[in-house]
Amino acid sequence: MVSSSAYLILSATIFSIGVLGVLVRRNILIMFMSIELMLNAVNLAFVALSRHLGSLDGQVIVFLVMTVAAAEAAVGLAIIICLFRNKKSVNVDDFNLMKW
Amino acid sequence: MEILIFSILAVVAVVCSILVISQKSAVASALFLIATMVSLAILFLTLNAPFLAAIQIIVYAGAIMVLFLFVIMLLNLRRDEFGPEKRKAQRFFAILFVFLLLIGIATVIEVGVLGLKSAEDVSETVAPAGVEPLAQLLFTKYLFPFELASVLLLVAIVGAVVMAKRRL
Numbered sequence: 381m382v383s384s385s386a387y388l389i390l391s392a393t394i395f396s397i398g399v400l401g402v403l404v405r406r407n408i409l410i411m412f413m414s415i416e417l418m419l420n421a422v423n424l425a426f427v428a429l430s431r432h433l434g435s436l437d438g439q440v441i442v443f444l445v446m447t448v449a450a451a452e453a454a455v456g457l458a459i460i461i462c463l464f465r466n467k468k469s470v471n472v473d474d475f476n477l478m479k480w
Numbered sequence: 481m482e483i484l485i486f487s488i489l490a491v492v493a494v495v496c497s498i499l500v501i502s503q504k505s506a507v508a509s510a511l512f513l514i515a516t517m518v519s520l521a522i523l524f525l526t527l528n529a530p531f532l533a534a535i536q537i538i539v540y541a542g543a544i545m546v547l548f549l550f551v552i553m554l555l556n557l558r559r560d561e562f563g564p565e566k567r568k569a570q571r572f573f574a575i576l577f578v579f580l581l582l583i584g585i586a587t588v589i590e591v592g593v594l595g596l597k598s599a600e601d602v603s604e605t606v607a608p609a610g611v612e613p614l615a616q617l618l619f620t621k622y623l624f625p626f627e628l629a630s631v632l633l634l635v636a637i638v639g640a641v642v643m644a645k646r647r648l
Contacts, residue, residue, distance in 0.1 A: 382486045385593045387527065390490045392585040394497050394516070396578045401501030403574035409506045409552060413513050416544065417497055420520055423536075427527045432593070436613055440622050442532055443614075446539050447629040451636030453544045457551045458643035464555050465646075470506075 387428035395421035408463070408470045412456055419449045485526060493519040506552045510545060517541045531611045 394417060401414030423442045430438025460470070467474050496515040503509045517540045524533040618626055 382482055382526070385589055386486065386490075387523070388589040388593060389586055390493065390523075392582060392589060393494055395585070396582040397494070397497045397501060399581060400574060400578040403578065404571050405501060407506060409548070409555075410501065410503075410509050413506075413509055413548065414501055416513065416540075417500060417516065420517060420540070423532075424520055424523060427524055427529050427532060430529070431527050436617050437621075439529055439532055439614055440617050442529075443535070443618065444622075444625055444629055446535060447633060450539055450544055451632050453547055454636045454640040455643070457547055458640040460551060461554065461644050470555065470557060 384428050384432040388425055391421045391425040391428065393421075394418075394424070406471050406473055408460055408472050408475075411472065412453075412460065416449065416453070419445060482526065486523070489519045489523050489526075492516075493523070506557065507549065510548050510552060513548075514541050514545050517545070528609045530609060531614055 398414045398416075398418035398421060401417065402411050405411055405414070423445055426438040426442045426445070430436060430442075463475060464470060469475075493516050496512045496519065499512040500509045500516065503512065517536060521533040521536040521541070524530075524536055
């Protein structure tokens with residue numbers, strides 16, 4: 381049996397890659413995909429700890445996280461379509477209306 | 481054997497997620513994200529969670545990524561709109577801080593997991609596999625969050641339509 385900490389380290393690695401994507405990329409679509417990556421990494425941590433503790437509560441939480449992720453993707457992509465319609469761009473540096 | 485499967489899946493997941501954030505074209509990123517999600521789904525299987533593996537593929541790799549690809553195609557981006565990504569200093573500090581973050585999380589995991597009582601210590605029972613125990617929990621202890629999730633999905637549908645429609 382692979383130890384739980386191996387799964388958790390893998391989850392932390394994927395989460396960090398997601399954070400890096402949000403920090404480095406300027407394309408709003410790829411930033412959004414990085415957020416999905418982070419959500420997936422957290423799901424993996426939940427499932428690993430659910431096995432570690434021998435309880436199913438973690439898996440229920442993952443189910444709810446997936447629901448929230450689906451809702452977030454739908455609304456987020458609608459916002460991206462709105463932004464693109466107004467600015468004709470997907471580069472986040474162009475969206476500075478509320479910056480100052 | 482299990483270690484071998486885990487190692488292969490872990491390498492695939494990490495490499496594909498690095499490719500997600502390093503691709504120039506958004507379509508390629510989306511395809512690598514699907515590969516990451518599929519390998520995570522197989523990891524869920526190895527963690528004795530077949531139901532979550534199924535909905536990971538159906539909801540994430542299916543529904544959400546189709547939505548992503550649909551929006552990418554709808555925006556119909558040209559090559560030059562991705563733009564040159566300069567900002568060397570920002571990239572350097574981002575990598576530095578993410579590295580520190582990873583070290584921090586890894587330390588917390590190593591310290592924290594040792595403190596947790598594992599299932600083998602508490603009793604011999606491993607979490608039962610399959611849908612039924614999960615459904616049992618979902619419709620008794622977590623009934624209220626479950627109902628809230630359905631309301632959330634309804635709100636998300638209305639919100640997406642309101643925002644994506646030009647004129648109501």
